[in-house]
Amino acid sequence: MSILSCRNLVKEYAVGSEQFTALDKVSIEIDKGEYLAVTGESGSGKTTLLNLLGLIDKPTSGEIIIKGKNVLADVKDPSSLRNTFFGYVFQNFYLEPNYTAFYNIEIPMIISGIPAKERKPRVDEALKIVGLINKADVKCGKLSGGEKQRICIARAIINEPTVVLADEPCGNLDSANTESIMNLFDELNKSGTTIILVTHSHEEALRANKMIKMKDGKIIEIESN
Numbered sequence: 001m002s003i004l005s006c007r008n009l010v011k012e013y014a015v016g017s018e019q020f021t022a023l024d025k026v027s028i029e030i031d032k033g034e035y036l037a038v039t040g041e042s043g044s045g046k047t048t049l050l051n052l053l054g055l056i057d058k059p060t061s062g063e064i065i066i067k068g069k070n071v072l073a074d075v076k077d078p079s080s081l082r083n084t085f086f087g088y089v090f091q092n093f094y095l096e097p098n099y100t101a102f103y104n105i106e107i108p109m110i111i112s113g114i115p116a117k118e119r120k121p122r123v124d125e126a127l128k129i130v131g132l133i134n135k136a137d138v139k140c141g142k143l144s145g146g147e148k149q150r151i152c153i154a155r156a157i158i159n160e161p162t163v164v165l166a167d168e169p170c171g172n173l174d175s176a177n178t179e180s181i182m183n184l185f186d187e188l189n190k191s192g193t194t195i196i197l198v199t200h201s202h203e204e205a206l207r208a209n210k211m212i213k214m215k216d217g218k219i220i221e222i223e224s225n
């Protein structure tokens with residue numbers, strides 16, 4: 001059974017007096033434990049699709065189904081799903097630069113109301129997973145790009161999400177850092193986390209077990225690796 005799916009998802013933007021269709025009736029089903037890569041040229045609708053699936057943005061029409069529930073129709077407040085069902089990793093990190101790595105990772109748990117005593121060992125564990133326990137007290141603005149992205153991954157997994165959504169997570173990283181981030185995704189997927197990765201890199205896409213290619217807001221190819 002799929003844990004996350006969409007049906008006939010459409011996203012239109014008003015551009016001047018015209019309507020621009022960024023996503024054109026996209027339907028996909030994502031199974032638990034799947035590792036899906038989304039590829040396609042710039043402007044094809046990859047980020048639009050990811051943001052809709054991750055409930056960051058709302059579609060013009062269509063359905064998003066999470067664990068059998070039609071989210072847009074039946075879930076009044078999707079913020080809890082955002083905070084616990086999904087983990088997000090973006091190309092531009094979106095970390096709080098003036099706060100420590102520790103605090104940035106803690107944020108999703110603070111939102112969930114988890115007591116401080118419980119938060120500390122979990123942040124330490126996440127920092128160990130991403131290999132940055134020695135950077136716990138460093139402000140995120142001072143970290144290197146690769147380190148920032150590893151902190152983002154720690155933050156994304158801290159509430160043990162079912163699905164991690166990653167939008168070109170290695171887009172700003174060199175090859176060594178890309179390798180270490182991609183290895184973290186492999187490990188995460190091996191331990192059962194579903195991953196949806198948007199990438200321009202064919203090499204990165206080959207790590208997934210399924211690839212979809214987008215063009216002009218549509219899925220034009222689905223391939224199993």
Ligand SMILES: Nc1ncnc2c1ncn2[C@@H]1O[C@H](COP(=O)(O)OP(=O)(O)OP(=O)(O)O)[C@@H](O)[C@H]1O
Binds near residue numbers: 021022040043045046
């Ligand atoms: N807020 C917006 N207003 C108008 N058009 C938008 C808006 N957001 C996205 N678009 C358009 O929708 C299309 C799809 O954008 P999207 O960001 O999903 O592409 P993408 O595949 O992620 O591209 P890239 O690889 O460059 O990140 C693009 O043509 C873009 O210009």
Ligand SMILES: [Mg+2]
Binds near residue numbers: 046047048167
């Ligand atoms: Mg994009």
